[in-house]
Amino acid sequence: MGGYGFYVWGSYLITAILIGGEVFLLMRRKKNLLKQNRGIHSLEGK
């Protein structure tokens, strides 16, 4: 990266952490919500 490795890889590492984190937290939030109330399963059409 011509001496710019820290800045370039740092940028993409933060991007990966933020995007991965957002997806992970959302998946967990949804899983917990479905677990909390079984009645909600009716919304899923099950």
Added chain:
Amino acid sequence: MNIYKYATPTAFYQLAGKLIPWFAIPATVLFLLGLYIGFFVAPTDFQQGDAYRIMFIHVPAAWMGMFLYVLMAFYAGLGWAFNARLASMMASALAITGAMFTFLSLVTGALWGKPTWGAYWVWDARMTSTLILLFLYIGFISLQAAIDDPRRADRAGAVLAIVGVINVPIIYFSVQWWNTLHQGATIRLIGKPTIAPPMLAALLIMLGACWLYSVAVVLLRLRCIILEREQNAAVVAEVAA
């Protein structure tokens, strides 16, 4: 098919579930393609060396931050004016992803600024107005979280979101209105872009990926918000059935 039925949160919940993979999968493909072109096909910049490769995430993140704010204000306004629950929920769902992209644009901008300008942060017009955008997002999220009644929280958030829209053109035109350190626009609506074709291709593909990602994630969050707010409605529907 009656499309208006999807205006009710419970019907939209199911539609959103079906739509998510159609955005999430292309988003992943475009991210990978954009990164490949950005790192292996696009040449090294004659002025900035390889540091310019930060652009492929910095510019889409900054655009998404601004675009999602306008969209959030639009849905918040729609929910306020027409008392439409789903529109207000959409505004809440957009806020966190918009804030994430704005934060990302500031951090990647700092990492780009250090090697090219010699400083992580300067109080330049564009950077300051982008920081204000992040504060507007945080204000919107905090305000909604502070009010217990969701409908009142929606209305209060809508006022803040709509007033804050004024900041978006300020960010966009800041590089023209003031003498800033931040470089001018690379891609213009009128006239040719000022970068090599593979660089432009990588940039546009990454923008597409960020856009598709935003749709998928916002729909996923909207589903969570619907579940949280409509819990009682769903339980009642089940008991009644």
